[in-house]
Amino acid sequence: MHSYLEFEKPVADLEGKVQELLSMQEKGEAVDxxxxxxxLQTKADSAMKDLYANLTPWHKTQVARHPDRPHFFDYINALIEEFTPLAGDRKFAEDExxxxxxGRFRGKPVAVIGQEKGNDTESRLKHNFGMARPEGYRKAVRIMELAERFNMPLITFVDTAGAYPGIGAEERGQAEAIARSTDACLAMGTPNVATIIGEGGSGGAIAIAATNRVLMLEHSIYSVISPEGAASILWRDSTRAQDAATSMKITAQDLMAFKIIDKIISEPVGGAHRSAKTVLERTGNMIADCLAEFDGMSAQEIRQQRRAKFLAIGSKI
Structure with missing residues (x-):
């Protein structure tokens, strides 16, 4: 059984009735x-299709945060062979x-970086809900430098509400660590591709998404601040997050128009969590297509393409 979002209640009611009838049928308590x-199932499918054809930015925010949505390790298990994790930033600590x-992506060696939120209470606490501390970004820089040294492409998976804002993180130079990670991403002489798989929040996201190609799942979000944070700053009222989400242009479709992202990966009706296998396959195919674009290009050409991409953001077509 899937867990339902608030706006999916009409579908939940219909599918709940279907499950009741199936249960009765199995027990022999119902005939024909x-x-x-x-x-009822046809009606539920139609209702879900109608809902997802008209999602608001706030609805997309909820879908992007769905706890059952595929996370970093799901993409690793599906797409990366022989994955060997590296730990520590060689300066302070390991950041989970x-x-x-x-690892290997379709037979070719690659470097991989991503945020992992966790999928239950224990793992969410272990991974700090995907909110990285400075040592996480310094570890990312270490991986980027190794990738370039050994001429490997970099694949990143972005899924964070933002970098961790705790006192300890700020004392250890959170802003500087994010800036250096962003700079390292931009400076790579090997191709890099980022995919926004859930939330892409603030500098915590851009630090590993300043890449040659930025892909985004259809119902993910990508913004300089969370809708709740924006509402708190603008109106001193976090309950106006829905208004903020609508105004901020955080959806894949909006960001494509601004040239902030390059391609949108379509999701099944009901979101990525309803058919994870399909989404993982589509993501892998699109990453492969993007990396193939840079075959035969020199380090200077790869850097120049990335530079031109970011300079073009927001320009008129």
Whole structure:
């Protein structure tokens, strides 16, 4: 059973009735309910399709945060062979929010970096809900430098509400660590591709997404601040997050128009969590296509393409 979002309640009610009838049928308490089950399931599918054809930015925010949505390790398990994680920033500590290492993507060696939120209470606490501390970004820089040294492409998966804002993180130079990670991303002489798989929040996201190609799942979000944070600053009222989400242009479709992202990966009706295998396959295919664009290009050409991409953001078509 899927967990339902608030706006999916009409579908939840219909699918709940289907499950009740199926249960009764299995126990022999109902006779010839197949037609009713089929009718209700068709109605539920139609309702879900209608809902997802008209999602608001706030609805997309909720879908992007769905706890069952595929996370970093799901992409690693599906797309990266022989993944070998590396730990520590060689300066202070290991940060579990940012996972990084090396492996093979469709037979070719690659470096991989991404945020992992966790999927239950224990793992969420372990990974700090995907909110990295400075040592996480310094580890990312270490991986980027190794990737360039050994001429490997870099693949990143972005899924964070933002960098961790705690006192300790600020004392250890959070802003400087994010800036250096962003700079390292921009300076790489090997191709890099980022995919926004859930939330892409603030500098915590851009630090590993300043890449040659930025992909984004259809119902993910990408913004300089969370809707709640924006509402707190603008109106001193975090309950106006829905208004902020609408005004901030945080959806894949809006960001494509501004040239902030390059391609949108379509999701199944109901979101990525309803058919993770499909989404993982589509993501892998699009990453492969993007990396293929840079075959035969020199380090200087790769840097120049990345520079031109970011300079073009927001320019008129």
């Amino acid at each position: 309910v197949a037609d009713e089950i089929s009718r 929010a940012i996972q990084a290492g090396f």
